[in-house]
Amino acid sequence: MIRGIDIGLAHPDDAPRIARMSRDLIEHGLGWRWTPARVLRLVRDDSTNVAVAREGTRIEGFGIMRYRDEDAHLMLLAVDARRRRGGLGRALMEWLEETALAAGIGVVRLEARASNHPARAFYRRLGYVEAMHVRGMYAHDEDGIRLAKDLWACA
Numbered sequence: 166m167i168r169g170i171d172i173g174l175a176h177p178d179d180a181p182r183i184a185r186m187s188r189d190l191i192e193h194g195l196g197w198r199w200t201p202a203r204v205l206r207l208v209r210d211d212s213t214n215v216a217v218a219r220e221g222t223r224i225e226g227f228g229i230m231r232y233r234d235e236d237a238h239l240m241l242l243a244v245d246a247r248r249r250r251g252g253l254g255r256a257l258m259e260w261l262e263e264t265a266l267a268a269g270i271g272v273v274r275l276e277a278r279a280s281n282h283p284a285r286a287f288y289r290r291l292g293y294v295e296a297m298h299v300r301g302m303y304a305h306d307e308d309g310i311r312l313a314k315d316l317w318a319c320a
């Protein structure tokens with residue numbers, strides 16, 4: 166729990182802000198794939214949770230996780246640059262992981278750009294293991310890393 170921050174499900178009206186954050190904080194150099202319309206579809210999708218961290222009416226961070234039969238997939242996660250290293254990323258991940266556990270899901274998978282060393286350090290700190298280095302996973306032949314966490318083992 167972080168003072169003044171409320172974590173919960175996104176509303177349809179939040180889709181444009183989340184999409185802009187994705188474009189500016191995650192997708193830079195890759196082209197804008199997570200447009201407002203695409204994020205809105207996820208907000209409305211029963212098997213996906215779009216979690217936001219709000220301070221008042223402002224969204225300071227968000228995470229999107231899709232829940233499948235056997236595992237969950239983190240699709241996007243970002244915290245506003247001014248609010249980093251304050252525990253918001255961890256709080257969002259814990260919220261999403263708790264939802265996965267409650268649904269009986271024991272594994273979370275995600276991908277990160279190989280060059281994104283801050284995010285890789287963040288995920289490792291949270292117990293994620295770097296399982297595979299994939300050449301050319303992203304546009305412009307950029308390499309990626311597949312990570313996973315066994316929630317049951319870590320619980």
Ligand SMILES: CC(C)(COP(=O)(O)OP(=O)(O)OC[C@H]1O[C@@H](n2cnc3c(N)ncnc32)[C@H](O)[C@@H]1OP(=O)(O)O)[C@@H](O)C(=O)NCCC(=O)NCCS
Nearest residue numbers: 242243244249250251252253254255277283284286287290
């Ligand atoms: C990755 C990201 C979501 C982390 O959010 P955050 O709110 O800053 O993370 P937290 O404050 O919860 O960090 C938890 C722990 O992770 C580790 N960590 C976080 N950022 C780190 C960094 N830049 N370098 C090294 N370790 C880091 C630290 O151990 C930290 O604990 P500490 O601050 O007590 O040392 C954030 O940096 C971000 O939005 N980055 C840009 C978008 C992005 O890369 N998203 C991931 C795409 S795969």
